[in-house]
Amino acid sequence: MAHEEDPLGHERASWKPESGLAVAVPDPVKGTELPPHRERLTDKDPATMNRAVRTIYTLFYLSVAGSIWAVIAYMIFPIEDGSMVSIRHNNLFIGLGIALALLAIGIGAIHWSKAVMSDKEHIEPRHATRGRDTTREGAIAVFSVANEESGFGRRTMIRNSLFAALAASVIPGVTLFRGLAPQYDNPAELLRHTMWKAGSRLAHDPSGIPIKASDVTFGSAFHVIPEELAALSHEEGYLDEKAKAIVLLVRMPQETLTEADDRKDWSYDGIVAYSKVCTHVGCPVALYEQQTHHLLCPCHQSQFDVANGAAVIFGPAARPLPQLPITVDDEGYIVARSDFTEPVGPSFWERH
Structure with a gap:
C-alpha cells in the first residue's frame, strides 16, 4: 500500500501494481526555497557604490551628448545637394548619435537596477483583490517602498541625469521632422x-x-x-x-x-x-x-x-x-x- 508524507520537501511512496512494490517518488515541490542571499560588492563597500552611481549618471549624460550630436550632425551634414556622399554622411552620423543616446540610457538603466537598486528578495502572499480604500492605501505604500528601494527620490544625480537623457533622446526625432517641411514657397x-x-x-x-x-x-x-x-x-x-x-x-x-x-x-x-x-x-x-x-x-x-x-x-x-x-x-x-x-x-x- 502506498504512503506519502507532508508536501514540504519529504519523499512520497506510491504503489506500483505491476511490481507489487512501493517505490519512492521525489516530491515536485522540494527544492523551491530561496537560496541564501549574497550581498553585492556595492552593498558592502560604500566606495564601490559611489563609483557605480557615478558610472550611471555619466552614462545618462553621455546619452544627452549623443542626442545633441545627432542634432548637430543633421545641420553640419545636409543632404540638400542630393549627392550620395552627403546622404551617407548624414545617415551615418545622425544614426551614431541616436544609437549612442539610446544605448547609453539602456546600459545605465540596467547597471542601476543591478548595482544600486535594492537587492533583497521578497515574497508576496496572494490575496483576494477587491476595490476598497485599503487597497488604494496599499498601492501608495508600494510606490513609497519602491521609491525608497530604488533610490529614485534620494539619488538626485541619477534621477536628474535620467530625466535629462530621456528628454534629450526625443530631440533628434523632432529635428528630423524638419526635413518634411516644405522647402519652397510653391513646391x-x-x-x-x-x-x-x-x-x-x-x-x-x-x-x-x-x-x-x-x-x-x-x-x-x-x-x-x-x-x-x-x-x-x-x-x-x-x-x-x-x-x-x-x-x-x-x-x-x-x-x-x-x-x-x-x-x-x-x-x-x-x-x-x-x-x-x-x-x-x-x-x-x-x-x-x-x-x-x-x-x-x-x-x-x-x-x-x-x-x-x-x-x-x-x-x-x-x-x-x-x-x-x-x-x-x-x-x-x-x-x-x-x-x-x-x-x-x-x-x-x-x-x-
Missing part, C-alpha cells in the same frame, strides 16, 4: 516639369532599355523611365529626376478604354502611360489588377481606373493620375509626345 512648380519631352523613348526601369510597342502585350504592366534618365549619375540628380518621372505603362483592348476627346491621341493601340506618383501623398502606385484595370496605391489604398483616365474610384487621393501622352517613332519604339501637362504628385502641393 508644385518643381513637379510641373520632368525629364519627359517630345521624342523621349520609354525605357525599362532601371535598365534604360527602350520599349517597342510590339513588346507590350495585353494585360502587361511595365515600370518605365525616360531613356535619358538611365545615363544620369546619382551626383547629377538621378534620384530626384526619377522620383518625378516614373511611369507605369499598360496595354488593354482598345474598346475597353474610355478617353476624353482631347486625349484620344495620347494612347497608342490600347497602350496608355500614367505617372506612378500617387496624387495623395506621393507613394509609388504600382499594383495593377489586369481584370479590373485598377491601380492600387499600397500606402493608403487609393485605387485608380486605368481604363477611364486613371480616375479615382476609392481612397483619399483627390485627383486622377497624370497621363503621359505617347506615340511610336519610325522604329516602332514608344516615345513621349510631350511632358506631363499637369504637376505630378500630391494634390495638396498645388494649393498656394
Whole structure:
C-alpha cells in the first residue's frame, strides 16, 4: 500500500501494481526555497557604490551628448545637394548619435537596477483583490517602498541625469521632422516639369532599355523611365529626376478604354502611360489588377481606373493620375509626345 508524507520537501511512496512494490517518488515541490542571499560588492563597500552611481549618471549624460550630436550632425551634414556622399554622411552620423543616446540610457538603466537598486528578495502572499480604500492605501505604500528601494527620490544625480537623457533622446526625432517641411514657397512648380519631352523613348526601369510597342502585350504592366534618365549619375540628380518621372505603362483592348476627346491621341493601340506618383501623398502606385484595370496605391489604398483616365474610384487621393501622352517613332519604339501637362504628385502641393 502506498504512503506519502507532508508536501514540504519529504519523499512520497506510491504503489506500483505491476511490481507489487512501493517505490519512492521525489516530491515536485522540494527544492523551491530561496537560496541564501549574497550581498553585492556595492552593498558592502560604500566606495564601490559611489563609483557605480557615478558610472550611471555619466552614462545618462553621455546619452544627452549623443542626442545633441545627432542634432548637430543633421545641420553640419545636409543632404540638400542630393549627392550620395552627403546622404551617407548624414545617415551615418545622425544614426551614431541616436544609437549612442539610446544605448547609453539602456546600459545605465540596467547597471542601476543591478548595482544600486535594492537587492533583497521578497515574497508576496496572494490575496483576494477587491476595490476598497485599503487597497488604494496599499498601492501608495508600494510606490513609497519602491521609491525608497530604488533610490529614485534620494539619488538626485541619477534621477536628474535620467530625466535629462530621456528628454534629450526625443530631440533628434523632432529635428528630423524638419526635413518634411516644405522647402519652397510653391513646391508644385518643381513637379510641373520632368525629364519627359517630345521624342523621349520609354525605357525599362532601371535598365534604360527602350520599349517597342510590339513588346507590350495585353494585360502587361511595365515600370518605365525616360531613356535619358538611365545615363544620369546619382551626383547629377538621378534620384530626384526619377522620383518625378516614373511611369507605369499598360496595354488593354482598345474598346475597353474610355478617353476624353482631347486625349484620344495620347494612347497608342490600347497602350496608355500614367505617372506612378500617387496624387495623395506621393507613394509609388504600382499594383495593377489586369481584370479590373485598377491601380492600387499600397500606402493608403487609393485605387485608380486605368481604363477611364486613371480616375479615382476609392481612397483619399483627390485627383486622377497624370497621363503621359505617347506615340511610336519610325522604329516602332514608344516615345513621349510631350511632358506631363499637369504637376505630378500630391494634390495638396498645388494649393498656394
